[in-house]
Amino acid sequence: MSASSYLPPPQVPDANWALFLDIDGTLLEHAEHPDAVVVGERLRTLLVELETKLDGALAFITGRSISVADRLFKPLRLRAAGLYGLEHRLEMNGPVLAASEPADIAALAQEIEAELGVANVYVERKGPILAIHTRAAPHLLPRATQLVEEALKHLPKGYRVLAGNAGVELMPLQAAKGAAIRRFMDLPAFVGKQPIFLGDDTSDEPGFDTVNEMGGLSVRIGPPRQTSARYALSSVDQALAWLAESTGQKGDARWSSLSA
Template identity: 65%
Template structure:
């Protein structure tokens, strides 16, 4: 794949941009277990500065639940689309539109957990979404994908399987980051601004498509294979450095050399 150019530095204080951020693999390095990641004070301060400069036009768009996001980033409670847009908090510190776990997904989760009993696969139950994380056992990814795909025949219509870099998720068709981003762009804090989205996985491609269609800036972190994003950043450190430049942080010695 041809290397993607780095995105141009933006000025968050220019009243031009709305920023949408994936979390895992974009702001935080992946871990074998989703609860093993930590948010440091430097990242919290960066997000607070960016939200202030953007006039509140900053939102998380993530596969995590909003409750999980709030635990990670406490005390910060930014606007957020959780579970790929099945949950929303449309304003900072506002109420959460949550999503419950259907009975058929609960039963499937129990069945798959029994199938992988003793294996180093983490089964994450996120309401209507079932995620199998194989980062600690990459040799089991193909088996996990096969099990979830076979389960589609036994579920009601309206679900899809989304394989990722280190796992697979089963989710309702309406779970799509692009739709979540479009919902935010209709809100007063976001409307009229050029949307910018940073993501790192196949689940973010739908968001990149929406951004491109709206004339925005789509950025894939650690790009692998084909992507709809015209820009790329090498990894989480590069994404954080780029965000700091956009927020007006002084360049580090390494960045300026």
């Protein structure tokens, strides 16, 4: 990964592009607890306008479950890959192909919550994925990481540990945002279009790699760091303003603060 080519993205193409969007840290500011984020009406309207402009070639690519994304963006039920691609909704308002929680992951979640849950650490159970959020208690990130790495030794093969900016996750190997993007790119609404993927975290790197291989635009949101993304926008506000400009709206550096 390199930060040497970390440049502001070019103007969004006028046509023939497909848009893939992470949610937290990309469309919404991070909060100490994942349930504390708020989606404003202006953002919902922007997503509807983008989906219409792109003739349906828009999808969330998120670590959240699709059910949670639906709750956040209600009444919208957009195309989405949830749980890093372990569940999908391939058509707007269509059915969700969901993933269930294995018994060993459920037991591990209870053990970790018993130790860290009393210290403002949020243990999120997302089917086969276990996410430990330490944004409210950053000093406990090393301990959370140690717990999931130790658990990995005793779980069936096929799991991996993924470190994030403010937490750590345990997930199946097949959970990868790049694979989710490839699945959508085979659908009629996406075929032949240039992919654009916006994300902010280490879990988005496989998506950046995939979009780069396809000749698309990979855009990382947030302050500079080592990344495979070829372009950058410094904040959620800038990301939303950039997307809004593609629909003909005037960019506004305070976009997300005005979106409620």
